[in-house]
Amino acid sequence: MDPLFLQHTSDGILTGAIIALGAIGVTLSMTILRFANFGHSELVTFGAYIALVFVSFSGIGAQPIDPFSIGWPFFAAIAAAGVGTALLALATDWLIFRRLRRSNAARLTFIFASFGAALILRNLIMLGFGASPEYYSRELTMAILIPPGIRVMPDQILVLGLTLVLVVALWAFLTFTRAGLAMRAVAESPTLSSVSGIDVNSVTRWTWILSGGLAAMAGVFFGLTVQLRPEMGFNLLLPLFAAAILGGAGSVFGAVVGGLIVGLAENLSVIWISPGYKMAIPFLLMLVLLYLRPHGLFGRGER
Amino acid sequence: QGCTVNLGGILTLTGTQGDIGKAIGDTAQMAIDQINEAGGIRGCRVNFILRDDQGQPQVGVDAAKQLVEVNRVQALIGTIGSGVSLPILTSVTAPARVTQVSCCSTSPTFTQLAIEGRTGGYWFRTIPTSLLQAVASANQTIDNGWRRTAVLYVNTDFGVNMARDYERAIKALGGAVTMMVPFNENQTSYRAEVQRALSQPHDSMMLIGFPQDGSTVAREWISLGGSQNLMLNNSLRSDQFLTNVGARFLNNAWGMDNAQVSAPSVEQFNRDFQARFNRPARGPGIHTVYDAVVVTALAMHAAGANADGTGIRDQMRRVISLNGEVHGTGVAGIKGALDAITAGRTIRYVGSTGPFQFDANGDVTGPALIWRIQNGQFAEVRTLDMDAMNALFARVNAAPR
Amino acid sequence: MLNARSLSRSFGRLKAVDDVSLSIAQGGITGLIGPNGAGKTTLFNLLAGSLQPDSGEILFQNRPIQQKTPDWRFRHGIARTFQIARPFPNMSVLENVLLAAPAQTGEAFWNGWFRQGRIGAEERRNQDRAHEILEFTTLGRLAHEPAASLSGGQRKLLELARILMTDPKLILLDEPAAGVNPALVETLCEKILALNARGITFLLIEHNMDLIMRLCRPIHVMAQGKMIFEGDGAAVRSDPRVIDAYLGDVM
Amino acid sequence: MTAYLIFFFTVVGIYAIAVIGLNLQWGFTGLFNAGVVGFLAIGGYTFAILTGPPRADFFGGFSMPFMVGIAGAIIASMFGALLLGLATLKLREDYLAITTFGIAITIQLAALNSDWLTGGNLGLHGIPRPLQDLFESNAAYGVFYLGLVAVTLGIVYWGVEAIVRSPWGRVLKAIREDEVAAQSLGKNVLRYRLEALMLGAGLMGLSGALYVGFIAYISPFDFMPIVTFQIWTMLILGGSGNNRGAILGALVVWAIWSGSGALVANMLPPVWQARGGALQSVLIGLLLVLTLLYRPRGLIGEETTISRHVTGTTGAGLTKKKETKA
Amino acid sequence: MSAPVLTISNLVAGYVPDVPIVRGASLNVIPGSILTVLGPNGAGKSTLVKAIAGLVPVTSGTVMLDGKDVTSTPAHAVAGLGIGYVPQTENVFTTLSVVDNLKVSGSPSASDTRMAIERMFVLFPDLAERRRHLGRELSGGQRQMLAFARALMRSPRVLMPDEPSAGLSPKMVGIVFEKLQELAATGVAVLMVEQNAKAALRASDRGLVLVEGKERLEGPARQLLDDPRLGELYLGKIDEAA
Numbered sequence A: 001m002d003p004l005f006l007q008h009t010s011d012g013i014l015t016g017a018i019i020a021l022g023a024i025g026v027t028l029s030m031t032i033l034r035f036a037n038f039g040h041s042e043l044v045t046f047g048a049y050i051a052l053v054f055v056s057f058s059g060i061g062a063q064p065i066d067p068f069s070i071g072w073p074f075f076a077a078i079a080a081a082g083v084g085t086a087l088l089a090l091a092t093d094w095l096i097f098r099r100l101r102r103s104n105a106a107r108l109t110f111i112f113a114s115f116g117a118a119l120i121l122r123n124l125i126m127l128g129f130g131a132s133p134e135y136y137s138r139e140l141t142m143a144i145l146i147p148p149g150i151r152v153m154p155d156q157i158l159v160l161g162l163t164l165v166l167v168v169a170l171w172a173f174l175t176f177t178r179a180g181l182a183m184r185a186v187a188e189s190p191t192l193s194s195v196s197g198i199d200v201n202s203v204t205r206w207t208w209i210l211s212g213g214l215a216a217m218a219g220v221f222f223g224l225t226v227q228l229r230p231e232m233g234f235n236l237l238l239p240l241f242a243a244a245i246l247g248g249a250g251s252v253f254g255a256v257v258g259g260l261i262v263g264l265a266e267n268l269s270v271i272w273i274s275p276g277y278k279m280a281i282p283f284l285l286m287l288v289l290l291y292l293r294p295h296g297l298f299g300r301g302e303r
Numbered sequence B: 001q002g003c004t005v006n007l008g009g010i011l012t013l014t015g016t017q018g019d020i021g022k023a024i025g026d027t028a029q030m031a032i033d034q035i036n037e038a039g040g041i042r043g044c045r046v047n048f049i050l051r052d053d054q055g056q057p058q059v060g061v062d063a064a065k066q067l068v069e070v071n072r073v074q075a076l077i078g079t080i081g082s083g084v085s086l087p088i089l090t091s092v093t094a095p096a097r098v099t100q101v102s103c104c105s106t107s108p109t110f111t112q113l114a115i116e117g118r119t120g121g122y123w124f125r126t127i128p129t130s131l132l133q134a135v136a137s138a139n140q141t142i143d144n145g146w147r148r149t150a151v152l153y154v155n156t157d158f159g160v161n162m163a164r165d166y167e168r169a170i171k172a173l174g175g176a177v178t179m180m181v182p183f184n185e186n187q188t189s190y191r192a193e194v195q196r197a198l199s200q201p202h203d204s205m206m207l208i209g210f211p212q213d214g215s216t217v218a219r220e221w222i223s224l225g226g227s228q229n230l231m232l233n234n235s236l237r238s239d240q241f242l243t244n245v246g247a248r249f250l251n252n253a254w255g256m257d258n259a260q261v262s263a264p265s266v267e268q269f270n271r272d273f274q275a276r277f278n279r280p281a282r283g284p285g286i287h288t289v290y291d292a293v294v295v296t297a298l299a300m301h302a303a304g305a306n307a308d309g310t311g312i313r314d315q316m317r318r319v320i321s322l323n324g325e326v327h328g329t330g331v332a333g334i335k336g337a338l339d340a341i342t343a344g345r346t347i348r349y350v351g352s353t354g355p356f357q358f359d360a361n362g363d364v365t366g367p368a369l370i371w372r373i374q375n376g377q378f379a380e381v382r383t384l385d386m387d388a389m390n391a392l393f394a395r396v397n398a399a400p401r
Numbered sequence C: 001m002l003n004a005r006s007l008s009r010s011f012g013r014l015k016a017v018d019d020v021s022l023s024i025a026q027g028g029i030t031g032l033i034g035p036n037g038a039g040k041t042t043l044f045n046l047l048a049g050s051l052q053p054d055s056g057e058i059l060f061q062n063r064p065i066q067q068k069t070p071d072w073r074f075r076h077g078i079a080r081t082f083q084i085a086r087p088f089p090n091m092s093v094l095e096n097v098l099l100a101a102p103a104q105t106g107e108a109f110w111n112g113w114f115r116q117g118r119i120g121a122e123e124r125r126n127q128d129r130a131h132e133i134l135e136f137t138t139l140g141r142l143a144h145e146p147a148a149s150l151s152g153g154q155r156k157l158l159e160l161a162r163i164l165m166t167d168p169k170l171i172l173l174d175e176p177a178a179g180v181n182p183a184l185v186e187t188l189c190e191k192i193l194a195l196n197a198r199g200i201t202f203l204l205i206e207h208n209m210d211l212i213m214r215l216c217r218p219i220h221v222m223a224q225g226k227m228i229f230e231g232d233g234a235a236v237r238s239d240p241r242v243i244d245a246y247l248g249d250v251m
Numbered sequence D: 001m002t003a004y005l006i007f008f009f010t011v012v013g014i015y016a017i018a019v020i021g022l023n024l025q026w027g028f029t030g031l032f033n034a035g036v037v038g039f040l041a042i043g044g045y046t047f048a049i050l051t052g053p054p055r056a057d058f059f060g061g062f063s064m065p066f067m068v069g070i071a072g073a074i075i076a077s078m079f080g081a082l083l084l085g086l087a088t089l090k091l092r093e094d095y096l097a098i099t100t101f102g103i104a105i106t107i108q109l110a111a112l113n114s115d116w117l118t119g120g121n122l123g124l125h126g127i128p129r130p131l132q133d134l135f136e137s138n139a140a141y142g143v144f145y146l147g148l149v150a151v152t153l154g155i156v157y158w159g160v161e162a163i164v165r166s167p168w169g170r171v172l173k174a175i176r177e178d179e180v181a182a183q184s185l186g187k188n189v190l191r192y193r194l195e196a197l198m199l200g201a202g203l204m205g206l207s208g209a210l211y212v213g214f215i216a217y218i219s220p221f222d223f224m225p226i227v228t229f230q231i232w233t234m235l236i237l238g239g240s241g242n243n244r245g246a247i248l249g250a251l252v253v254w255a256i257w258s259g260s261g262a263l264v265a266n267m268l269p270p271v272w273q274a275r276g277g278a279l280q281s282v283l284i285g286l287l288l289v290l291t292l293l294y295r296p297r298g299l300i301g302e303e304t305t306i307s308r309h310v311t312g313t314t315g316a317g318l319t320k321k322k323e324t325k326a
Numbered sequence E: 001m002s003a004p005v006l007t008i009s010n011l012v013a014g015y016v017p018d019v020p021i022v023r024g025a026s027l028n029v030i031p032g033s034i035l036t037v038l039g040p041n042g043a044g045k046s047t048l049v050k051a052i053a054g055l056v057p058v059t060s061g062t063v064m065l066d067g068k069d070v071t072s073t074p075a076h077a078v079a080g081l082g083i084g085y086v087p088q089t090e091n092v093f094t095t096l097s098v099v100d101n102l103k104v105s106g107s108p109s110a111s112d113t114r115m116a117i118e119r120m121f122v123l124f125p126d127l128a129e130r131r132r133h134l135g136r137e138l139s140g141g142q143r144q145m146l147a148f149a150r151a152l153m154r155s156p157r158v159l160m161p162d163e164p165s166a167g168l169s170p171k172m173v174g175i176v177f178e179k180l181q182e183l184a185a186t187g188v189a190v191l192m193v194e195q196n197a198k199a200a201l202r203a204s205d206r207g208l209v210l211v212e213g214k215e216r217l218e219g220p221a222r223q224l225l226d227d228p229r230l231g232e233l234y235l236g237k238i239d240e241a242a
């Protein structure tokens, strides 16, 4: 097979894995919190920057584990980012969305509040860190060659592995535990859930924690393999939503597949189409797929 | 100093080019402060009103309209993107007869507009057109012995024009371009573009972009095993790019800039900049915006107390008269220039970019500087004077398209 | 007037409607009963066009209509109610009813620009009728309330009011009396008879046997997707299959 | 100052037309079109290509009259909406949002990369402004154009009000609430949604064309996603489902948007100037969130649009009851 | 007769502030007996049970469970206290399977839940056949059964079905009422809302007629069945509306 094709395929899978992580959070909030959270992308950014702060205090680039660009303390940074971002997510809920829920606001109000929150968060980062790009480690690691001639960076393989573990864990949690079932129940009807003895507020909190944590992971991984910038999340927003919708809102597995499709489409399209159109590719693909399957690949109709 | 004179400014302060714009804005403010320290325009304080265009034409036009109609500015510095400068020129400044001086817009379209007489002569810029940059870079590529160059360029008017001109120049000068790959700003990853550029055998790469995306593209390129023979455009002559990519990979990185010939005025500016911002004066637009502000202020001073945009326009070339009395940068330089004008003498301002001239279309002409990175330092290699540049233009234009 | 021939529809492996034929005579009130999950509502959905049959044919006034959309069928005289009421929650009760008025000039937007007068007259007429119907269904007092605030029974009544506003040839009623208070069921009964006297044909699903017995002839019985019986009230009551599957020994 | 006010109100008027178009789609029909800017772009570019001067290397530049450009812009956007609608109208609302968002991006990218038609990055300039030659001064022309926009806005307002307050509007509302039930009452759901989508898109196209006719320049950077966000904010702030709110929203949001820029430029000390942009964005975000928290129905609030022919008390009876009790 | 488990006194509740729907209703539910609430459409019957279940804000009055004040307790906590409520509409999770619907309402213990599910399937064989079906794929009557089964999952002490017989075939109605009686016999207190007055009163111990949010008639079920005022109250409502 054409080596360029293989190369782009492998790159697509690696990018897709990160998109998938973010898309899961999107899909969760879309179904359980019942609105498309446009602020999700800023959670991604915050996650990345929290890890950056942690890294710059603990000097993580110091002893990288060969062949990666990072060392053991980096895992602590990942954890810190996850916790910090989850707290931030809870805080936005506390300050904004909880009040909206209380006043029975329409779904669009939520979406717009999330737009506003995103604008604030993004520019706070801009004020705090400035617009220049940052890196966890300025060391450049060289790509390694995998037969039959694909070049990948060691960091990316690590990220792919971690993503896989996270996704499987989450899927098991949602499918096999009571908490997961409660989440699906609340997704459909908060009233009926509460009558069935489910504490809807607590489910809501857990949803924020989960999607915030996953967003942070996506942010850190993205920062590790590309770079950190105040608009990084914002630029990821569209791929994230495309992935979540392609997979069918509400389906974790769908979000992962959607993420991979988006990653692959972006990377492979460059072979045939001017890279100028790259950003449009996932959408056009999404359009075609939605035309054939209006609820996404793994989604279900509402009624 | 009871009176004030308003000078408008529009730059991109948020968005992708936000941090470039911020540095440019700070430099402009430094120039203003120096002018005020030197006595101001006709004894009046200059009040610099800086507005953000957010990289969007509507916002820029609205800001320009406010500056012109509400703040009554007669001259306007800005803006960065050609796509924003253009509507401001055609629908605000030129119709209102306000002089517009850009530090950073390189598009050839302005030249075209001026030739068609649609700028009314109110358009000036202190940055060379992309053609000049492209030709100088192409010449250096060939001189370095590189014959197969992959071009990665940012998909903006600046990048597209420059890449096109570069390709033309390279062909005319005997080299070859293996791949022309555009990349959009603000992408999640540039891997695909880089891979594509890598897919043909090459011995060098020309990178046209801004430090933010440019750093990432260069990192990917090097990580994936691309050639470390690099040509960079002037925006990448920045510390940010250097530290982000890593000096040890950049020992064969070259570039051009509009000549900041080792003249006293350049040194003076660099010292002032270092003193004020505590970092070396490097980065896109810094030198050109300083000159844009100062030359405009001098023209305002020369035009007289009640100068309108037309009056300022008419003085723009006079304050850099070839046979005038030379004055440089810094408070002292500016004070000298102001006093000389007040005294009625013809002057020649030599700026932070060295000596420069405006041609009939408001374009700046001047020599080109070739630099390279060595051991983590930017080093000046040589200067292509006006004659050399003109010879190159002739060769490029003579070649079949 | 309506003839269904060998209709079948399955959901996955489940045959919800299995080779059912049904003919509804012009001007009658046909009853349809059967145990829960027998396929009655599914059959309704096939007749009204909300579902497509896997096989079989539906003739309405001797014209095959199984390809037509629900809105086409409505405009050509087949109206239905939903077993689980579907009001438009944020519209007032009155608007809910007005919406059902047939052939409104104002439903083409360009008429809003050019034929204001005619729309006005039509609206006034429809409004008067709507108020009448709302009074009859005891919803008059609630005409300007949003439908979301109706109680369960009131929603069923609204469902009925909407259908009364239209001018159909055939009305399909899916459990109109479920959740409606007994006194009202009486009136409902009378209203159906009155409309029927005006020539409107009914197909009625109900679990309220009193209502079925009083109104319907003939009565069809479905079970497990199939038609198992057809006859008048007395015959239904005494058929052992029907008793076993549907009535139970309680009755 | 007056000259700027004239400019300001012209821009507001042009935006208001697009906001009314959006209101038709979202406020009355529930179509979550997050790609408003795409239709502005279609309208703007069609206008520019039809009326602009001929150019070498370009396909466009037909130098046609202003009105032809406007008509072309409306028709092209409506046609775009037709295609979009046929492909996407079956989707549920937030899917539709992302899809339209993506389409707007695609349109912008197409504008950016199709040099032969759109002038690519640099856009098209020198687009003639209607009847410019009849006016001596710029100021007089400004007044004329403001008048033109105001009259257009008036016609649009009247036209939309007439149809949303008729049975047509009632059907739209019903479809927004329950498609299946609307269908069972004989309403052809697809047709109505297409109608609303296309009429709304036509207004957006008109708005785009008026903008280009006004600025005399068009570039892909005029059509960034942020513009969609601005227009949505106008609708939300004014109160969706209410055309007067739409106009008021356009006024207030644009005043804040451009006013806060001036404020930042004039109030902040010079060293902070460059951070002003970020600060301005934080302010706007805060404003939006606070509006939603404390005035969730917008400045004017959603009107219960009922057919103008229906008499009797309007609105939610429950709230009324509450008032009489209190 | 034993002491009431559930005591409602002077309850005032409504959806919007200042618009009471339930206007000072009082009643007692005794363990081991069935109390049926009857009344015209829109009388406030459903609102009454919703208020007890914690779904509608209570303005004044109290709800006592075993002598403890549980007024305005959040719905999920009320469920935890052993009050099983079956809503009148939207009473099953349409996107969850039958089994998951039951699981959601089960107790935290997995094995208890599994056993309870099996019991429900014995009770409603129709559901057992459709255990993998989604809620929205059920027929109207099957949904009613599922909703009823859901409320039984945690063996509640007080059961509050809102119109359990609506949409059920006569045979199923018989079964459901029988089941209610069986449950009552085990000591569960049942507070049922019904429109199907005759069948419901036949199966209950006591009856209560609610009109305009207040109880108007209460008494032993048999007695009520023959009370001419019952019909009048229904009709009276109609006259008022006209």
Ligand SMILES: Nc1ncnc2c1ncn2[C@@H]1O[C@H](COP(=O)(O)OP(=O)(O)OP(=O)(O)O)[C@@H](O)[C@H]1O
Binding pocket: C011, C012, C014, C016, C034, C035, C036, C037, C038, C039, C040, C041, C042, C043, C083, E130, E133, E136, E137, E138, E139, E140, E141, E142, E167, E169
């Ligand atoms: N969308 C669907 N997907 C899968 N199965 C379905 C669907 N709709 C209905 N069914 C199944 O088809 C069968 C017939 O359902 P239907 O609603 O027609 O019953 P019914 O006779 O109306 O019953 P009831 O009297 O309880 O309303 C039921 O067993 C039901 O589970």
Ligand SMILES: Nc1ncnc2c1ncn2[C@@H]1O[C@H](COP(=O)(O)OP(=O)(O)OP(=O)(O)O)[C@@H](O)[C@H]1O
Binding pocket: C148, C149, C150, C151, C152, C153, C154, C155, C179, E015, E016, E021, E039, E040, E041, E042, E043, E044, E045, E046, E047, E048, E088, E195
């Ligand atoms: N969600 C709601 N919001 C506002 N008002 C409501 C709501 N639900 C019901 N109401 C009002 O409360 C009144 C009583 O409703 P409720 O559902 O309690 O009646 P019900 O006695 O159960 O009637 P039915 O027998 O028809 O179910 C209704 O007339 C309605 O006006």
Ligand SMILES: [Mg+2]
Binding pocket: C040, C041, C042, C083, E139, E140, E141
């Ligand atoms: Mg049914």
Ligand SMILES: [Mg+2]
Binding pocket: C151, C152, C153, E045, E046, E047, E088, E162
């Ligand atoms: Mg009720």
